[in-house]
Amino acid sequence: MNLAPVLVTGLFAGGVSCAAVQGGLLTGVITRQRALGATATTADRPASRGWTRLGDDLVPVGGFLSGKLVSHTLLGALLGAVGGAAQLSVDTRTWLQTGAGLLIVVFGLAQLGVPGFRSIVVEPPASWMRLVRTGARMRTALAPAILGLLTVLLPCGVTLSVEALTLASGSPVEGAATMAIFVLGTGPLFALLGYAARVAATVWRGRLALATGLVVLGMGLYTLNGGLELAGSPLAASRLARTLGATPPAADTTATTVDAGTQTVTITARRSSYSPANVQVKAGLPTTLVVRTDHTQGCIRALVIRDLGMQKILPATGETRIDLGVLQPGRLDYTCGMGMYSGTITIDRQD
Structure with a gap:
């Protein structure tokens, strides 16, 4: 499987699209731990130097993303195994691939603010949000990693479409690799959104809205084309020139x-x-x-x-x-x- 589109989707779409669901959790953990560290520092020792403080802030970021990577990789392996054990038919593969592509296209249009799509937001059940927020109150060193593990219960829309791809792969190895690459792709922007101040993160999201929307839309069309190829559609890229008479x-x-x-x-x-x-x-x-x-x-x-x-x-x-x-x-x-x-x-x- 060519994982480059999955990486690009995670890099440009995952961080921005999932930030509304998961970004606040990461920001909250960093803010609380920084506050606790500042209290301890004030009481016990001189204020930390800049690099020390930066390292302290990166520890919860790394724990959060590591937990997220582990849980999503295991989910990808499970979905791939289910797809392989079920021996997906050609029609099932076609519908999964086409559905995943359409989902990503819809999220791209929503990101671009296209009328009729801009209000589309995928949100998890409130009970799941309460479960994860309860975990956010933990004061142990493992709290960020546990939060990262639990984000598997809080998928954003793009994550759902990538999960459909892992199911269609029919292989636990390819399923795990797909989800792992996707999460790794979300890492850089997701870490910035979680680490930076809320105002700065809001500014970045605004500036990236158009670019990320176009990338998401492009990845959606690429995935959708895979479904069209499987379906033998004359609109698939490999047949389009012939369809147009070339x-x-x-x-x-x-x-x-x-x-x-x-x-x-x-x-x-x-x-x-x-x-x-x-x-x-x-x-x-x-x-x-x-x-x-x-x-x-x-x-x-x-x-x-x-x-x-x-x-x-x-x-x-x-x-x-x-x-x-x-x-x-x-x-x-x-x-x-x-x-x-x-x-x-x-x-x-x-x-």
Whole structure:
């Protein structure tokens, strides 16, 4: 799976979108601990130097984000395991991917203040908020970490969409990695929002509103396109040029061999692409697709051929032979399990 979009989503959207739900908790912990430290300092010793005070403030930030990372990584592993055990069908994967994309698009439009969307705010149940706020009153050194762990109960809208992606991954490892990368992405801005004074944080959020809204919208469209690819939609990026009447690039003919009335087409599943991306075969012949992998990781190992209702999990290294049967003229599209990478088999009539 390409985790770069997940990282960017966390970096630009997670901190800002989740700050309304979780940012106040972190700010409250830092403020209280600073107040307690100032009281102790006044009573027992001279005021701390600037660097010492900075370190004291960063300890709760680090504890909070560490707890958040642990709980969300475990949740991602659980969701991925559930998705894998359930053996998600192509239709289920398609709906999850499309739904996640639409959620992110909606949150992007809300962040941009688009009429009809600006009032959309995802809030957790009040009982969950009371539970976490009770934890915020703890005076122990573990309080920030416990708060971070409990934020798994307080997902912002963007977090919900990323959780849908982890479920669609069908893998506990990929699910855990997705949630971990997302949380790491939220770290820098989230730490600033929690660490800085409320007024400064409000100013930053205002200045970043447009930029983050555009990034969220872009990530939403990217995720939504994955669902369109899985659905075989003519509006998917890989098909849009053809839908608009453009001439597609010439198909590769060197990847196909014919022997004794059967044909074999060979492609390679790399980390971020299927190569060649478009191969040409002949109609009317029994066809075998050979997919080669070499230390390949990510969702590209989950090969989906929607028109044949087929899903195959490729080994990290090796060859996988897939019987495609006798193909009819046209095209046969395939994607990775999350619609992020795609390829085409162009089927020409025999001369």
